[in-house]
Amino acid sequence: MENKFDLGIIGGGPAGYSAAIRASQKGLSVVLFEKDCMGGVCLNKGCIPTKTILHCSDFYKSLKKSDRFGIEIKELSFDYEKIFNRKNDIVQKIQKSLTKLIQSYGVEIITASAQLISADKIEADGNIYQCENIILATGSKPSQIKGLETDGKFVINSNDILNLDKLPDNILVVGSGAIGIEWARIFSAFQKNVTVIELAERLLPVADLEVSKRVERLFKKDKIKFYTDTKIEKIENKNVFLSNNQTLNPDMILCAIGREPVLPDLTELKKNGKYLYVDENFRTNVKNIFAIGDLNGKMQLAHSAVHQALAVVDFITENKPCHFDANKIPSVIYGNPEIAWVGKTEESLQNTEYKVSIFPIAALGKAMADDEIDGFVKVLAVNNKIVGAHVISPEASSLIQQFALMIDNELTTDDILKTVFAHPTYSESVFEAVLGLDKMSLSLPRGL
Numbered sequence: 287m288e289n290k291f292d293l294g295i296i297g298g299g300p301a302g303y304s305a306a307i308r309a310s311q312k313g314l315s316v317v318l319f320e321k322d323c324m325g326g327v328c329l330n331k332g333c334i335p336t337k338t339i340l341h342c343s344d345f346y347k348s349l350k351k352s353d354r355f356g357i358e359i360k361e362l363s364f365d366y367e368k369i370f371n372r373k374n375d376i377v378q379k380i381q382k383s384l385t386k387l388i389q390s391y392g393v394e395i396i397t398a399s400a401q402l403i404s405a406d407k408i409e410a411d412g413n414i415y416q417c418e419n420i421i422l423a424t425g426s427k428p429s430q431i432k433g434l435e436t437d438g439k440f441v442i443n444s445n446d447i448l449n450l451d452k453l454p455d456n457i458l459v460v461g462s463g464a465i466g467i468e469w470a471r472i473f474s475a476f477q478k479n480v481t482v483i484e485l486a487e488r489l490l491p492v493a494d495l496e497v498s499k500r501v502e503r504l505f506k507k508d509k510i511k512f513y514t515d516t517k518i519e520k521i522e523n524k525n526v527f528l529s530n531n532q533t534l535n536p537d538m539i540l541c542a543i544g545r546e547p548v549l550p551d552l553t554e555l556k557k558n559g560k561y562l563y564v565d566e567n568f569r570t571n572v573k574n575i576f577a578i579g580d581l582n583g584k585m586q587l588a589h590s591a592v593h594q595a596l597a598v599v600d601f602i603t604e605n606k607p608c609h610f611d612a613n614k615i616p617s618v619i620y621g622n623p624e625i626a627w628v629g630k631t632e633e634s635l636q637n638t639e640y641k642v643s644i645f646p647i648a649a650l651g652k653a654m655a656d657d658e659i660d661g662f663v664k665v666l667a668v669n670n671k672i673v674g675a676h677v678i679s680p681e682a683s684s685l686i687q688q689f690a691l692m693i694d695n696e697l698t699t700d701d702i703l704k705t706v707f708a709h710p711t712y713s714e715s716v717f718e719a720v721l722g723l724d725k726m727s728l729s730l731p732r733g734l
Contacts, residue, residue, distance in 0.1 A: 291317045293602070294408050294417030296400045296550070299326020301579030301591035302423035303388055308599040310391035317415055318393050319400035319408065324385045326425050327545075327580075328588040330377060331445045337620055338373045340468055343475035344622045354657060364476060370451040402552040405572050419574045419602050422562070423591070426545035426580035434460065434518060434541055441539045444469075453478055454537035458526060460518065462489040464619045466542035467501065471621040474508045481534060482512040489514060490619075494631040494676040496644065496664055501625065504660065504678075547581045558583065567601050567608045568594055576602075585612045614694045616686045623661045624682035628690045629674035630666055641667045643722030645715050647679045649729040652710035656680065663719040665689070670698045672720070681712045688716050699723055 293309045295302045298320030306318045323330050342364075352359050388395060398410040402422070408415045428443035430436060436443045442450075444465050457473055459466045462484040473480040482505070484491070488498040489505070489512060505512050519527045526534040547561050556563040556571040561583030568576045576598050579591035593615070597608035616628040632642060648659035658680045666674035675689035692702060699720050707717040714729075721727045727734065 295421045297423035298324045300588040304592045305595035312603045321399040343472045347475040422577045424548040458536040461542035483516045618683045626682040626686035627676040641723045645719040663715040665719040
């Protein structure tokens, strides 16, 4: 049996389903292939389940200091099995609503493994689908390193950990990127012993140095042990020997060293290192085949994937060139406080004339009222335009979007300061940080 469509999409994660919806809105006939559950890594094994658990851990952590707010809780405990079940319920609800949403646009969903068999044909369940254009959005899987292969029991990855209905008492986290930091925070909040090791010289090495330093401070505050410039030398009988001569005896090891792409089978497709090659319009070396999301290595974030999806559909339907700049896409690490950044780091501007301002959120009335005073907003400007922002604060995931808008639209500090920021809010830290570029903050002593 052969079916014809304007667009075939392999992968039902944020990249794939966003492209399907947008293409349908543009009048294309669309078939979407997903071998597992709709929503991809983000919904099923990443963003949503992790943030659900993280919210529970943050809530539990905040209750432990309730007496500071005049609220007495005599007995406080948690049931991780109930937290685990709540996570599953939320994921399943979103899966169902997402599938209905996609179907409401007339997209044909094929729940089966799909194989790209030629430049315009996809095979699934013994059927051939002919597609004028094809978008590959096959996503990624947890990376492994030699000597630390996951077994789902003692050494686990970010997929495995979401299947645990009970947390280990003592865990070693390998890697201090977003996954490692978020899970370290979860374990710590639930009063587990956590050690994080990082191969680089500092925690969260992709972030601005100021952010890395504060993360280290937050780890110490939360009693999370960490070793930088450190790797595992060997594991014997569950004894973990580190390169810094330390020996650990964890109940479990979480390997959180990043993710690698799931590549399609078609050998004609050119690669770029471990990723699939794409040009500036996310087109592969085969004219009518595009690759978006984690597959192309541009930026492994769900919102980046959605942005790419919309851009590719516009290119297919209107021949509108794609504009993708990873520098303008915000990154967020969740927990309390949240960590977020967008644009340039101070280290990357060392050969440029720039201004920097760091505003402590402890100077905000809102932060004092909430007893959330550990954090800052750091802003970098070149020629009176914001080029980078780094935030550690409650609501940082929302605050960073203001800076993304500034950077994307090349707003000047004068443009920004025309805006009135509501009081009392954490958004005032944005206003104060921008004022601080000219030493004009209204909430800090003279000269700061």
